[in-house]
Amino acid sequence: MVVKVGINGFGRIGRIVFRNAVEHPDIDVVACNDPFIEPHYAAYMLKYDSTHGVFKGTIEIDGQNLIVNGKKVRFHMEKDPAAIPWSETGAEYIVESTGVFTTTEKAQAHLKGGAKKVLQERHPVVSNASCTTNCLAPLAKVIHDKYNMIEGLMTTIHSYTATQKTVDGPSGKDWRGGRTAAANIIPSSTGAAKAVGKVIPSLNGKLTGMAMRVPTQNVSVVDLTCRIEKGILDYTEDDIVSTDMCGHPASSIVDAKAGISLNDNFVKLVSWYDNEWGYSRRVLDLLSYMAKVDGAH
The missing domain is CATH 3.40.50.720 (NAD(P)-binding Rossmann-like Domain)
Incomplete structure (x- = not known):
């Protein structure tokens, strides 16, 4: 259709x-x-x-x-x-x-x-929420379903976007957001963790997060540190960097070798996402799914 x-x-x-x-x-x-x-x-x-x-x-x-x-x-x-x-x-x-x-x-x-x-x-x-939510949600769901996440802290290392400044300028209440995007690492807020709790009720109140806007033009990465009930098995993947993920159609690409664990129940997970391309693919997937559901009624 x-x-x-x-x-x-x-x-x-x-x-x-x-x-x-x-x-x-x-x-x-x-x-x-x-x-x-x-x-x-x-x-x-x-x-x-x-x-x-x-x-x-x-x-x-x-x-x-x-x-x-x-x-x-x-x-x-x-x-x-x-x-x-x-x-x-x-x-x-x-x-x-x-x-x-x-x-x-x-x-x-x-x-x-x-x-x-x-x-x-x-x-x-x-x-369709945000690109960061689309990266965090499948990662959090898989971990929660398999290992029961007790709580988690998320940081997205996020490429700068069009809402930021090329040179220092006025920025209303977000003073840091008014600083030059290409020359600074800028702490910022994100609603991604809260949004995950809305679509996965069992994680509501268990996740919070923040963003760091960095001077790269595309591809971002989610760093999820969480306490889990069950231990996680080890596995490996390629030694990728951010530009390797430019144009990747997936919303969340787990980088197992970048992840670390303090013990079996306290782990840090790293997952990449093209905040433009991968997110846009999910927009189209959602459109296609909605049309099929509407067509069935």
Whole structure:
């Protein structure tokens, strides 16, 4: 079953979702929207990417349309989600990737434009959480199911993102977040551990975490230190570093050789994730799953 999808917000995640969708047999992106990017510039940014390289295909412009691999993709420039004519293009599922319409109430505005679902809780609006949550959750679940996690502390060593500054500048309440991203290791907050407790109730209140924003452009890593009830068996993997994981489609790649243990019940686990590419793949997987569930009813 092919799902017709619209993308609102053509920033990092919007464009990487688009690139991944081209390779996904169940996803057909029929329209995009970004009020701050005109179609010619959108085509340029889709084609050239400093992290993931040149787009492997053809991109052309036809008026307000992008022509990607010979297929027309309508490009809108509406500020109000309710004004985007999704129904005109047949887009039923919308990927909300602006980072602005992050509540159910705000994201539901897309439904007025003819959308069926917005990927952003039964729910016409669904959240795919964050890239860090997508890395931590499978790791925590496997450990908890197998060894019964008593408690855990998580740190994500996270590449800088577009919300950070290229030079020191004002940053509201987060003063550290206003410092130069490419020159500093910046302590920050993350809701990933709390989010895991929402989807795995038996871990609710057992996990907390923080982030360290570091001067690398892509690929991040979760460091999970936890107390467990049962001992863990040893095993080994390759000696990888962060750039080896750029473009990896998985959400969580466990690096067994980087992990350590104080004893059988107190361990540190390390898991890599491409915070752009791997996360975007899970967005598409969720879209495909939602469409199958909807089709069965």
